[in-house]
Amino acid sequence: MPELKPYRGGYYLWKYVPSLPGAIIFLILFFVATIFHFWKLHRTKAWFCLAFAIGGIFEVIGYIGRIAAYNSTDSVIVYAIQNVFLLLGPALFAASIYMALGRIIRSVRAEKHSLVRIKWLTKTFVMGDVVSFLVQAGASGLMATGDNATLGSHIVVAGLVIQVIMFGLFIITSIVFEVRMRRSPTTEAFDERINWMSQLRTLYAVSALVLVRSIFRVVEYAAGNDAYPLTHEWMLYIFDSLLMIVAMFIWGIWHPGTLQKYITADRQDVTVTTEEAEAKA
Template sequence: MTSSTYVLYDYIPSLGCAVAFAILFSVTTAVHLFQRIRTHAKYFNPFLVGGIFQIIGYAARAAAHFNDKSTTVYALQTLLILLAPTLYAASIYMVLGRIITFLHAQHLSVIPVKWMTKIFVSGDILSFLLQGAGGGIMSSGSSNSLKIGQWVIVTGLCVQLLFFGAFLIASLTFHFRIKQSPTVESKKTMHRHQRPWPQDWRGLLGACYLVSGLILVRSVYRLIEFAQGNDGYVISHEAFLYVFDAATMFLIMVVMNLFHPSVVLRSGGHQPDESVELGLRTEEQESE
């Protein structure tokens, strides 16, 4: 399918960059797949699917180098690359609830743990649907649908930023409270004299903060891109995509390879007692 009503790209998509990131995402996604199989961490399924989205998205972008007028290829790479971070966010939302349960610190959470995953993942799903709908509208190939689709995506990104901001506030509030009033479990699971970072719940929370910050940066970039429109400066320069989306999303996947939640929540020299394990299973069932 081709379109002559408007130009899909203001440049020829870079073959080298697209292939490079398709390979990079393939490597880190393969590691995540191995970690998923080894640890049975079901709550990281969305994250793994997000990696698959990136691989297919950048493979399609490589194909766009040879056929930059195909709306099918354009829609495929746009949608998958656009939606992958919402899948990352869904897994990160689930991780916070599991950390709180693991540390017996439900009383320190600003949001009841039983509602936490449902609230944030529901917001993530809404953002996912809006961005997906906007991308679908854009792919129809007319200038009017392009504008409508862009503003639907902007709405989805605003929803994502709203819920992500609330998630960060909830995370930071919990972190502050547990530092002021540590639970017995939080003290027991702290690994001392670890360098350059602690390999326990503190390091995992730090990784979640870093990942959240990178998703926020990427979302703000996308918000500016779509708000400017198809003739804007950002969307017409491919370098922005690779700096603020591809590179940041790849870094997110590598960070979570290094700080995979299962290492802290399931092992790390400390096995949770029966009550903690029951709480984790309950949270996992609610998040599925």
Template sequence: MAVLEPYKHGYYLWKYLPSVPAAALFCVVFLIGTSLLIWRIWKTRTWMATPFAIGGFMEFVGFAARASAHNKTGKLMPFVMQNNMILLAPVLFAASIYMVLGRVIRATKGEAHSIIKPRRLTRLFVTGDSLSLAIQGTGGGLMVVAEYGKVAQAIVIVGLVFQIVIFGLFCTTAFLFHRRMGQDPVTEYVTGDIEWEPILYMLYAVSVLIMLRSLFRVVEFIMGADGYLLSTEWPLYVFDAVPMLLAMVAYWRWFPSTLQSSGSRLSGTSLSHLTTSRMDSK
């Protein structure tokens, strides 16, 4: 029968025995979701979705490590694997949706309606995402060292808050672009069969899910290693695993493959030119 075992000098990595059935269930569903996403990426050649698939694979590895840790609570590797993979996977999800917004803006010729130029938008948000990944990864790595526990939690909190700030700016950029495009009388001429609005709604949904999950993680680490959220298993599944699974489902359901098609775009035609042409025809 499995029991909690100390890692070193009476220091316990786990506050509870991780559930094998729960971990195995999410291990399987994330593997299925990732496999379906990879198939869709390959079929449509939508390579910008690759980071999302990598994030899904990280979730799979993380929950597989949790399942294996049930009888190895005194071992370092399973704990580190599950902690870092599950903590960092949403950062890869975010990288994909940042790239999608830039593609939407360029595909609809809506550069004039974006508060950040598309060529800078993806670079800005992906860079911010990479910094968040580095900060959270550093904190996650230090969490296994007892004397650096509080420092590690503080570092992870900084990374999560930074991610939330970046998400706030991203959502503001997407919302303002969406509203301005809706108010533009030539939108119908430049979008063609590009399903840009459903894609934006998908971005909103995934962004909200990741942001709520990040807020949960902030509260979790603020409460500390002995707090209820880190000492109890069910909140991880309800407020982290489930939202990230829903994010993957939403991304797959409203997959941005139409952004790869160029047949319906009016290449080289500016919004102002289209407006002028429409006015001249009247």
């Protein structure tokens, strides 16, 4: 039977023995979802979705780490691996989400409706995501040592807060774009092949899932090592694992990779299709 073992002296890395069945189930789910994403990436050649697929790899490595931790709760390396990769995977999801909005806007030639200049839209949010990623990456390793665990936890919270703020601003930017488009749609917005509203809903859904997960993580680490969230594993699986696997499947099924061809396509062909759609209306 596995037992909770101290890392050094009386300091415990874990507050519970990680669930082996839970880790195996989510390892399989994330592995399948990641393979699916790389297949979609191969088909669409939408390289802005590469970060999302790599985020899936991070999740897979994280759950391999939790499986290894089942019999090694005293291993600082195993703890650090699962902690780092599960924290950082969603930050990579966010990078692709941010890049998708700019492509939605360009696909319907609606740059004038963007709250942030289209030239800076993707750069602004991705840069914020990179800062959040680096802060979390630099701090998550500290949490594996007793002396610096509290400091590492505080820094991780700071990185997660940056992520939450950027997502909040991103969702506001997306909503403003949708409102302006509804009031004054571009000609390309009537092209049924682009289906920009469906793409925007996918963006909203996945953004909301990552945002809720990030808020949970802020609460989890801000509450401290001995608080309920970090001492009860079910909260991680409900408010992180489940939300992120749902996000991966939503993004994979309603994949935004189809937008790529409309950004680079001959606009004359799109205009003809649009005029036909308007004539039928």
